[in-house]
Amino acid sequence: MDRHLTADFAEACFLVDLSPVVRRRDIGEPGLRSLRRLALVVDAAVELARDPDAKLFLVADRSLRAGAREEFNDPADVRVLRDWVRRGLVEELEDADGRVLELCEMTGIPVITYDYYRDARVEFPFLQGNTDDFLQPTPGPDGTVRLMPLDMGVASDAQISRKSEETVLKKQGLLGPQRKPRSEVVRRNWRCPDARCTLYDTRKGSSVMLPRMRGGVPTCDLHSLELVDDGPRTATAQVKLMLDGACVARFTLEDGSTVRIGRRPGPNGIALHGLVPAERAARISRVHVELRVTGGVVRVEDVSSYGTRWRPTAGKTGPGPWRDLGTGARREFRGGDELELTEGVVLARSGRRFPTELAQEWQRRTPPSGGGSGAVTRMY
Ligand SMILES: [Zn+2]
Known part of the structure; x- marks a missing residue:
């Protein structure tokens, strides 16, 4: 399965919201958590992409591995996950939803998920009425899995205004951990102070990665150095x-x-x-x-x-x-x-x-x- 995972979303056909997939009990084997379900989703993704080398970029909440390890059917799954996180094949965060939506919004790569992200409609308006960007694994014939387009629907005005209020509070630092708006980051070019680094520099590679925010600062994923602003990014x-x-x-x-x-x-x-x-x-x-x-x-x-x-x-x-x-x-x-x-x-x-x-x-x-x-x- 490793060959279908990538640490670089630029080469990914799909983003995967991993936690709900691992926990989803209507696909694969019974039990609370199983990586076997991911294997079925990978097969379905290969089939849908019509590409035997299709790659998936996995994002997971930290809580998937932390605690309740006994919930995994196979204790080896925990070791496999740990190895994937170490190799960058799973991006592990406190808030996987925010990262998945941010990546989907910025790149247009579709997301495999079960979530309707109703609490994120204000921050990510592209979710409203979206029928293109989200795919849900559903049971297919003979224990297989199929990826079906997920209709995100439109959240009601009441739901939105409540969320808008929360967002304002959040912006003022009155609500939980703050997620900063990042358009001022993705509309700039960035450069790593390490001269050998090619991840972000528009003059060195054929593609550039979007910066990772650490403590509110764009940071090189590889060298953990603060990135240097390299001017506006050409539209x-x-x-x-x-x-x-x-x-x-x-x-x-x-x-x-x-x-x-x-x-x-x-x-x-x-x-x-x-x-x-x-x-x-x-x-x-x-x-x-x-x-x-x-x-x-x-x-x-x-x-x-x-x-x-x-x-x-x-x-x-x-x-x-x-x-x-x-x-x-x-x-x-x-x-x-x-x-x-x-x-x-x-x-x-x-x-x-x-x-x-x-x-x-x-x-x-x-x-x-x-x-x-x-x-x-x-x-x-
Ligand atoms: Zn670097």
Whole structure:
């Protein structure tokens, strides 16, 4: 199972709220706590992601290991957990919920959980009415587990106003341990004072980690040193390439950039010829659409000979009807919008607000060989 766990959420397909999974008694074996349940969830995640190497990032409350150890069916589970925590494969915190929601909000990586987080609706408004970001393990046939989308529902005004009041009290330090707002942290670049460190530095790696807050200070996870502010983080927008509903690639676009996407759009463009099957690539223009990113807003222009269709999907009633974009027309390409270049080949705006991949990193990637008809990985 270890090979499906990761200490780096940048490579994770799913976040796991571990404590409720280990304690959930309708999956796996009977008993109060069992890691066998996690194994079933890993199988389900691999299946859903259609990726035999899918990785999960686990977050757990300290209380999972501390105390009540006799509740584990297998005493060896406690040792396995201790080993995972030591190796960073389980992030162990006082408050796992806050960390899970923070990571989900910042990265858009879906969460495997049983919790509706009703007490966190004010701090994390994206929970309200959310049907995309949360998955619940449910019993499947023959002792297997399936991951079903969890409808988070909308908490009532009364519930929210009560929570708002608590939040105000909390901000004034009148309520329990304070969780500081962190947007001022994630909108900056950070650098570790250790010159060899590549975790956060935008000039050294192909992706950057979000800083860990320790005692209210952004701190290097590896060196435990206070990070140095390295200026504002460039705004980015992320576009996903979907093939028959599965995401085959993500492209992080830098603010101020103009990017041409098509079969073979030339230097600095996003070439689809190796990414989609040849017979469909043939129906995509050499330069099909042009995306322009300004101040976080993405505009799309159809420059194709074959035409492009557009639809919104974020509405309350599900995806809207496909409409022709119109050659030469330019329109805003918002979160939830989809552009269909040819049948089953769709560009979608990613929900990730702070992608870990650096802007324009795809320009440095080696294009895949072959016709793109091989294994398709769903990337959430
Ligand atoms: Zn460091």
